[in-house]
Amino acid sequence: MFPVGNALALTAAPLAGTYTGITADTFQSTNPPGNAIDQNSSSFWHSEYSPVLTPLPHQATLDLGSSQTINGFTYLPRQDGLENGNIGRYGLEVSTDKVTWTVVSNATWLDDQSTKVVGFPTRAVRYVRITAFTEAGNRGPWTSAAEFGVTLPSPVNPTTANKIIGQWSPVIPFPIVAAAGFVEHHTGKILTFSAFEPNQYVGGSGNTYTAIYDPSTGSVSEVDITNTGHDMFCPGMNLDADGRAIVTGGSDAIKTSAFRPSVGDWLTLAPMQIQRGYQASTLCSDGRTFTIGGSWNGPLGGKNGEIYNGAANTWTKLPGCPVAPMLTNDQQGIFRQDNHGWLFGWKNGYVFQAGPSSAMNWYGTSGTGSQSAAGKRGTDPDSMNGNAVMYDALNGKILTVGGSPSYGPSTATANAHIITIGAPNTTPTVQSINPMWYARAFANSVVLPDGQVFITGGQLQAMPFTDTTAVFISEIWNPVTTNFVRTASHAVPRTYHSIALLMLDGKVFTAGGGMCGDCSTNHEDAQIYSPPYLFNADGSLATRPVISAVSSTKFAVGSTFTATTSAASPSWCMIRYGSATHTVDTDQRRIPLTATKNSGGTYTFTLPGDSGIVLPGYYMLFALSNGTPSVATTLQITVA
CATH class of the missing domain: 2.60.120.260 (Galactose-binding domain-like)
Structure with a gap:
């Protein structure tokens, strides 16, 4: 041996x-x-x-x-x-x-x-x-x-490297390739799913294999979802105001399904008006869901916007939201040109499209919809399968990294930009910043409680269903210095069909890659990353602050509330629960909070009053002491 x-x-x-x-x-x-x-x-x-x-x-x-x-x-x-x-x-x-x-x-x-x-x-x-x-x-x-x-198991010996590069957990076996996933707001469990088979997407329909990871026990359970008749591989996905995961299209291109975390069941919702696969979806400020693109499945082209009203359970076409302005110039044509939009719900029902096309756009969702050009993303080329993260929603700040001009084979870039958006239908500012250490396509990015962004996985040459040129070293971006720092290497390639999600304890869950049947690039496993802020200088675990009480766990935008912690001079933020598939997570956004100190370790906060900044739904509330985050407390934010 x-x-x-x-x-x-x-x-x-x-x-x-x-x-x-x-x-x-x-x-x-x-x-x-x-x-x-x-x-x-x-x-x-x-x-x-x-x-x-x-x-x-x-x-x-x-x-x-x-x-x-x-x-x-x-x-x-x-x-x-x-x-x-x-x-x-x-x-x-x-x-x-x-x-x-x-x-x-x-x-x-x-x-x-x-x-x-x-x-x-x-x-x-x-x-x-x-x-x-x-x-x-x-x-x-x-x-x-x-x-x-x-x-x-190795003895737990603290190392000073933990404070510099963080630490990865052992590999966690999974029964499926986790090509998509989201965090359940009531438990912190992570629900992942693949397709009609655990590691294969070709040839089936009508069911989806899921696996749920429980961070509190380390257990993984598997369920084959058949009641919705929906193969949810390659969908659009977002979390709605009630915390439901709204999953649209994919292999069964017309269907819509929803998962209710508080009940633990899947529902069949109204079908879309347009068949779609590889589209992107986002929640809007009024609680409706907007989707656009998706020529991977169904007829090619014409995948203009439509919107879902959860109260009425209806989809409505938005002819004023054409997909043409956001198409890339992919070498595979329309099949790839409208995939995986970088969408951000914003003020007054508007949606900002930051990429992956070099052209950016505003989409309005009132009436029959509207569209206006928002300029170019600097000199950045089309960046399919790159990442875009709203790391500071209060100030309209979005970090974009990586991607490649075509879906593949195509050479990835290490490009990075800060986009700052303001009023809808105005041109945002775009700042080119220092590039990542590594070019990456098919990577995933997660905003952390301290405002930094963690980037993991990907490959130098975008080539679906391969691990060639896989990047194992992760990076963390600092919004103050605008520089990237290399961190610890993970053990398994995370390329095409991988995901990453922020957990309640401030760690990052990563999983998946592959989905090609009996091939060598299927990765039916996961790893969890502990960022440097969880460690002391000697590598031992840092003492976390504790949120001992909140005045309520449900507020409307603009509300005032209180929270209590024993930490001295903490900083605070809220991060919206995330969902991820195919490098896209339109749900996560970080909102820094300004606190007024009261007596006895209690602090008062007033939420921003615009539901375009604070999209309705469930958030993780973090207190940070010397940069180390608490385990989050869950809050639900409603439309005013």
């Missing part, structure tokens, strides 16, 4: 046709299962191929001898120069008694000779069972392994 981090060695001794430490349901007599735990990379276990060719799947079970606390599994393919039997799609289970088994990973490994590492939440187990469902190169019904092993 080749150790990765701390590792537990297994011994092998023959006993009546099996091996203490490992058993297998099949093996060639010259390649017994004990070879996979003998710490000798030149030997290997191989499934039987003579005189009987044993068909897939194949299983091997490791016996640790006693209960051991582990947090991962390692697999070294055979190292003799051949590749027959390299494990492709696999399932990994653990057990304390060899009777009840818990699935900790289902994924696919690359067809190469590198050591594969699977991380999962720390647990005490005695048995680990791997099932090989496919051979990575589709060469035959074989399975082989030079070494299997498990990893032990």
Whole structure:
């Protein structure tokens, strides 16, 4: 076994046709299962191929001898120069008694000779069972392994690097490729979804696989949603004023579904007027949902704007909101030119479109709609699959980063700009700032409680369904210096079909990538990033401020409320709950709050009075002490 981090060695001794430490349901007599735990990379276990060719799947079970606390599994393919039997799609289970088994990973490994590492939440187990469902190169019904092993949790030793670059969690196995997701406002759980299959989008309709991650327990649960008849892969998505996730189009291009976090159920809503896939949607200041674009599915072109009225459950076309002014000049034509708009709900029912086209626009949603040009995004080219984040809604500030001129293959940029918007139908200011350290397409960006923006994943060359040129080092942008700082590297490529979301504790959840069936670029897992503000200078965990009370958890815009904390001289902000798919999150926005100190650690706030700045819906309220955020308290903001 080749150790990765701390590792537990297994011994092998023959006993009546099996091996203490490992058993297998099949093996060639010259390649017994004990070879996979003998710490000798030149030997290997191989499934039987003579005189009987044993068909897939194949299983091997490791016996640790006693209960051991582990947090991962390692697999070294055979190292003799051949590749027959390299494990492709696999399932990994653990057990304390060899009777009840818990699935900790289902994924696919690359067809190469590198050591594969699977991380999962720390647990005490005695048995680990791997099932090989496919051979990575589709060469035959074989399975082989030079070494299997498990990893032990490392001692928690603070490091000064934590304060500089932050820290990533172990990889968390997921049952699906999380191509989309949102945070549930009542629990802080993260609901993710893929398509009609856990890791495949081609060929199905009418259902969607979902997985919910519970940060409080580390558990992941899976549900196949069938009652809406909606394959929600590649949708538009936004959170409405009641906190519902409104999911439109995608593989089932006309449908609309909604998830109610407070109830935990999915509803069928009125269908759109226009079939769409890869469109963008945003909430408007009056609580309605605006959507535009989406020629990935349905007829090509003509995907002008329409608006959803939740109270009436109706969609209405807006002929005055043409999609043509926001088209990119993509090399694949209209199929890609109207995808993934950077939309921001703003004042008086207007929507600002910041990209990905180099041209920016204002869309009005009253009556039959309206459109007016808002100028160019400086000298930035079309930036498909780049990011745009409203990091300071009070002052109309938007950060844009990365993207590429075409969907792919296309060279990404490291460009960064600050857009400042004011009154609707006026030209915003655009400031070109220092670029990112790395060019990125298919990255994700998340605004943090301290006003900085975390950028993670992506690739230098935009090429869907690949991990070539993947960027593993994340960056944090500082709005004061306007510079980017490189942070810790994550373990798994996060490129096409990946997501990132802010959590209630100020950490960042990332997941997904792939969605191409039995391919090597599916990433059915997640990781969580702890930013530097969660650590002391010596690398130990910083003491968080605590919000002990709020005067209410539901307010109209313009309301005054109070909150109490024991922190000395805290700063405060609200961040709207996020939803993410295909690099787009039109929900997240940060609103800095000015506080007046009262007695006893109580502070008074007055919310901005414009529901275009404070879009209705659910927000995370953070108190920060010396830059370290509290765990958020949830507030609901309503239209005045």
